[in-house]
Amino acid sequence: MKAYSITHRLIATILLLELLAALSISGAALVYERHVRFRSFDVMLRGRADSLLGAVQDAEDAQDNVMLDGTEVNLPGEDIYQVQDAGGRILGHSANWTGPSTDLLTAKTGKMQRVSVRGKHYRALRIEGLRIVDPGDKGGGIPRRVTIFYGAPVDHVWGEIWEAVGFYAVTSLSLLAISGLLIFWLLNRGLAPLRELAAEASGVSVDSWNFVPPPRARMIKELAPLTVALETVLAGLEHSFLQQRRFVSDAAHELKTAVAVLKSSLQLVTLKQRTAIEYERGIERSQLDCQRMEETVAKMLTLARVEANSIPAAGATDLSEAIRQVSQQFESMAELKRLQVLVLAEGPVMVDIEPEQLQLLCGNLLLNALQHSPAGSAIRAVVQQDGTQAELAIEDDGEGIAAQDLPHVFDRFYRGDPSRSRNTGGTGLGLAICKAIASRWQGTIDIASDLGVGTKVMVRFPVSTLPSASIKVAVRN
Amino acid sequence: MRVLVVEDEVRLAENVASALREGPNFAVDCAEDGLTGLHLAENRCYDLIILDLMLPGMDGPALLKKVRSHGDRTPVLILTARSEASSIIALLNAGADDYLTKPFDLGELIARAKALIRRGKGVADPILRLSDLQVNTVEQSVRRAGKLVDLSPTEYRILEYLIHRPRVIVSKRELLEHLYDYNWEHHSNVIEAHISNLRRKLEAATQQPSIETLRGRGYRLLMGFEDSR
Numbered sequence: 067m068k069a070y071s072i073t074h075r076l077i078a079t080i081l082l083l084e085l086l087a088a089l090s091i092s093g094a095a096l097v098y099e100r101h102v103r104f105r106s107f108d109v110m111l112r113g114r115a116d117s118l119l120g121a122v123q124d125a126e127d128a129q130d131n132v133m134l135d136g137t138e139v140n141l142p143g144e145d146i147y148q149v150q151d152a153g154g155r156i157l158g159h160s161a162n163w164t165g166p167s168t169d170l171l172t173a174k175t176g177k178m179q180r181v182s183v184r185g186k187h188y189r190a191l192r193i194e195g196l197r198i199v200d201p202g203d204k205g206g207g208i209p210r211r212v213t214i215f216y217g218a219p220v221d222h223v224w225g226e227i228w229e230a231v232g233f234y235a236v237t238s239l240s241l242l243a244i245s246g247l248l249i250f251w252l253l254n255r256g257l258a259p260l261r262e263l264a265a266e267a268s269g270v271s272v273d274s275w276n277f278v279p280p281p282r283a284r285m286i287k288e289l290a291p292l293t294v295a296l297e298t299v300l301a302g303l304e305h306s307f308l309q310q311r312r313f314v315s316d317a318a319h320e321l322k323t324a325v326a327v328l329k330s331s332l333q334l335v336t337l338k339q340r341t342a343i344e345y346e347r348g349i350e351r352s353q354l355d356c357q358r359m360e361e362t363v364a365k366m367l368t369l370a371r372v373e374a375n376s377i378p379a380a381g382a383t384d385l386s387e388a389i390r391q392v393s394q395q396f397e398s399m400a401e402l403k404r405l406q407v408l409v410l411a412e413g414p415v416m417v418d419i420e421p422e423q424l425q426l427l428c429g430n431l432l433l434n435a436l437q438h439s440p441a442g443s444a445i446r447a448v449v450q451q452d453g454t455q456a457e458l459a460i461e462d463d464g465e466g467i468a469a470q471d472l473p474h475v476f477d478r479f480y481r482g483d484p485s486r487s488r489n490t491g492g493t494g495l496g497l498a499i500c501k502a503i504a505s506r507w508q509g510t511i512d513i514a515s516d517l518g519v520g521t522k523v524m525v526r527f528p529v530s531t532l533p534s535a536s537i538k539v540a541v542r543n
Numbered sequence: 544m545r546v547l548v549v550e551d552e553v554r555l556a557e558n559v560a561s562a563l564r565e566g567p568n569f570a571v572d573c574a575e576d577g578l579t580g581l582h583l584a585e586n587r588c589y590d591l592i593i594l595d596l597m598l599p600g601m602d603g604p605a606l607l608k609k610v611r612s613h614g615d616r617t618p619v620l621i622l623t624a625r626s627e628a629s630s631i632i633a634l635l636n637a638g639a640d641d642y643l644t645k646p647f648d649l650g651e652l653i654a655r656a657k658a659l660i661r662r663g664k665g666v667a668d669p670i671l672r673l674s675d676l677q678v679n680t681v682e683q684s685v686r687r688a689g690k691l692v693d694l695s696p697t698e699y700r701i702l703e704y705l706i707h708r709p710r711v712i713v714s715k716r717e718l719l720e721h722l723y724d725y726n727w728e729h730h731s732n733v734i735e736a737h738i739s740n741l742r743r744k745l746e747a748a749t750q751q752p753s754i755e756t757l758r759g760r761g762y763r764l765l766m767g768f769e770d771s772r
Contacts, residue, residue: 319597322624323552326646330558333649337565355554471599 073253081246088238095234099227104189108178109224111191113384115216118147119195120507122157122212130199132210134158145218145338146188148179152211166192166215173496190428259283267296275304309373316479317366324359331355365495369478372423372502383421385456386411386449392428396436404441407432411449415456416530419507427503430496431460431523438464438521454529461522467515476501476515500525544660544704545570545588545721549580549606550595550622555645559593559652566653570724577601584610584617588720590660592619593652594639597610604637611638618659622647655658657681664707671706674766675749678706685746697722697740701734705754706765714761738762 118134118141125133134149134157141147141160148159148166159165163183170179170192181188193214201207262280270277277300279293335348393407400407417424428447435445443463450457467475479494497513500523504511509527546569550556553575560571572589574580578600584592590754592610596603607619621634621642630644641655641661657680661669671678677686683699686690694702700722715734738754745753755763 319624322645323555326622326624327552327554327558329646330555330562330649334558334562334565337562337649351554358554 069131073250073257076253077246077249080249081242084238084242084245088235088242089237091232092235096220096227096231099230101226103223107189107218107220111189111218112176112193114141114145114218115191115193115214117141118149118214118216118328119197121441122149122195122197124197124199130208130210132157132197132199132212132476142218145216146183146190147217148215150213152213157212163217166190170215183217187220188217189220189223190215204283220238259286259289263289263293263296270300272307275300275307312371320362321359321367321478324355324362328352328355328359363496365499369428369495369499369502372499372506377507381418382416383419383424384414385417385424385458385527386413386415388421388424389428389432389447389449389458392425395429396432400436400445403436403439404447405436405439406444407436407449408444409449411447415449415451417456417507417509417527418530419503419509419527423503423506427500427525428458430500431458431525434496434523435460435462435464435521438462440464451529456527456529458525459522461520463520466517466519466521467513468517471514472515477509544700545572545585545724546591546593546656547572547574547580547589548593549574549577549584549603550593550597550685551575551598552595555595555622558649562649562653563656567657567680568700569656570700570722570727572724577603577606581606581609582606584615585613586732587615587617588615590663590721591656592617593656594619594621596621596623596625597636597653604634607634607639608639616663618663620652620655620659632741641686657718672705673706673709673764675751676745676753676764676766678703682715685745687745687753690748692744692748694744695737697737698744701737702745705762709764709767712757712761712763 087458121135122132123135125131128349129489132151136511144162146160149157151157156165167181170181170190173179173192174191175194177191179190179192181190193216195212195214197210197212198207199210259280259282263283266277266279269374277297279297283289283293322345331348331352335345389411390409393409395408419427432445432447439445439462446459446460446461448457448461450459476497477496503509504525504527509525511526512524513521514524516522544567546563548559548563548571549554549561550559550573556573556575560573563569563571569590572583574583577598580592580594580598581601583589584606594603594607597634598606601609603621603623609623610617610619618640619638621639622645623630623634623642624645625631626644634642635712640659643652643655657669661667661680669680675688679685680703685694685699685702701718704718704721718734738756755765757763
């Protein structure tokens with residue numbers, strides 16, 4: 067689509083409409099003026115023809131004929147006329163006319179006809195008149211019928227009509243020009259807040275998210291929704307952009323460190339001549355470093371996937387079943403550490419979470435508890451339904467988390483107590499993944515901890531209103 | 544020489560420590576968080592501090608500022624995963640002496656560590672000379688009057704420390720502090736035994752006295768008193 071300007075289109079539309087109006091006014095003026103002026107012209111023409119009848123006199127001859135006394139009438143020189151009697155004898159005619167055409171001869175009496183003489187246009191009529199020759203005191207006399215053809219040129223009338231139409235046309239065209247300029251100015255003024263808003267919005271970039279809409283933009287009814295939408299979108303974009311940037315920077319830092327570990331492990335082996343056992347041990351350690359790097363990368367990808375919100379809901383999943391399954395998976399590990407995992411989950415508690423992510427969440431929380439519990443202690447996992455809230459609480463009697471670390475435990479790559487990271491080989495991503503999963507499915511995650519007493523993680527989700535995924539499968543089968 | 548490594552990535556700290564122990568024969572202590580690092584650094588028995596930036600407890604730059612604000616002149620080598628010029632400039636301006644970006648080369652780390660220690664002691668040449676005594680810190684070899692003297696690692700460490708401080712009496716305590724890390728069980732008579740061996744080996748070449756024992760005060764190299772320096 068070609069780029070265009072709303073201002074220009076509006077102005078063009080309005081000017082076009084105005085032009086149409088001007089043309090209509092001029093046309094109407096033409097019709098009206100023509101009607102009015104020709105009516106008065108016709109009255110005048112009849113009057114002149116009648117006055118010509120008055121100039122027909124008794125010829126005072128033997129046959130009692132009539133004659134035209136040219137001295138009695140005062141007619142414009144450009145008019146044409148001819149007077150004849152009933153016998154067709156021409157009593158007189160104007161010098162510039164040789165006689166009426168057949169149109170005029172046959173036309174109805176008094177009807178206006180168009181006549182062309184020597185290239186000049188006339189409007190002409192025929193009237194019949196009666197002149198009484200020698201009228202006596204008691205009536206009588208000889209009646210003589212005369213026919214008068216009379217015409218006057220129309221170019222004057224047309225000139226007057228065109229003048230009037232021209233006046234209307236010029237007036238409306240100049241009004242059009244003035245209103246065009248006025249509209250242009252007003253539109254420009256009226257669109258200024260939009261331009262200001264656009265200028266402000268164009269100043270936004272990945273390096274500068276600062277967007278302060280001009281105060282006028284908020285006050286304008288048409289612009290307010292756009293302003294608010296822009297603000298909301300930009301705030302959202304900035305947030306996610308900064309989050310992504312931080313994630314990339316954190317990930318780069320973490321990977322560089324992981325590579326640094328691996329590289330230093332390998333270089334240490336080759337630093338000097340060593341025994342075969344030393345080499346073997348060096349390679350084993352390097353492999354462990356590799357494995358840790360792999361875990362970090364895998365977890366980063368998991369986190370990115372959860373945060374991308376790309377996995378759609380698959381229906382309701384049973385939270386109780388998920389925690390039971392996960393605790394079974396960790397059974398051997400718990401036994402090895404002489405730990406007991408108590409699952410208190412009576413009846414299904416359905417939540418709208420993608421099953422794999424729910425397993426991941428439960429798994430991460432349980433693993434954390436297992437890793438930080440002293441041998442011989444118990445871990446309690448409790449699932450409850452409180453009205454429309456599903457709750458999962460995982461509690462351990464482990465070493466706990468220091469108060470200053472507690473607000474940061476869900477941050478990516480945060481490792482509070484260094485001994486935690488050393489003991490567990492943690493990537494600092496486990497709880498960040500839990501938090502991301504909770505947020506993704508409209509849930510919350512909270513942590514409470516007392517140093518040396520234990521830690522309790524509470525996860526809450528809205529109870530599902532969807533049919534369970536397993537039931538749907540059963541129906542399909 | 545004794546080095547403090549403050550790094551929360553335990554495996555990296557272990558590797559750096561091993562490399563510094565095996566290569567240039569340094570004593571190395573490790574700290575995994577900023578507060579422990581600061582606590583150790585405040586003992587001022589280190590010849591070099593290797594400092595990571597992102598640390599729990601107290602981060603690298605804060606630790607560095609604290610150390611410098613106490614007037615500590617120990618060279619500081621920064622390990623950072625960030626390579627932007629701005630953060631490096633800020634660190635150097637905060638009192639760091641050098642930096643390495645992760646992942647780094649262990650060989651380069653060792654070379655920089657040695658150079659920083661040398662500079663910290665006011666020496667530019669990696670080959671230290673004092674009268675007829677010559678200590679090559681790159682090869683870790685010692686010559687007296689041109690003849691190679693074969694020393695054990697500990698003897699070499701003692702001699703390297705002493706030659707960095709010519710004409711100065713170095714106490715037994717100072718030697719212990721700068722040559723051994725915290726994991727080592729302190730037995731002060733071990734130093735006496737090593738000094739006696741060192742003296743014997745150095746004097747075997749020229750029959751000239753080498754190390755003077757000042758009872759209750761410490762040890763001093765006898766070389767360097769004869770010339771006008």
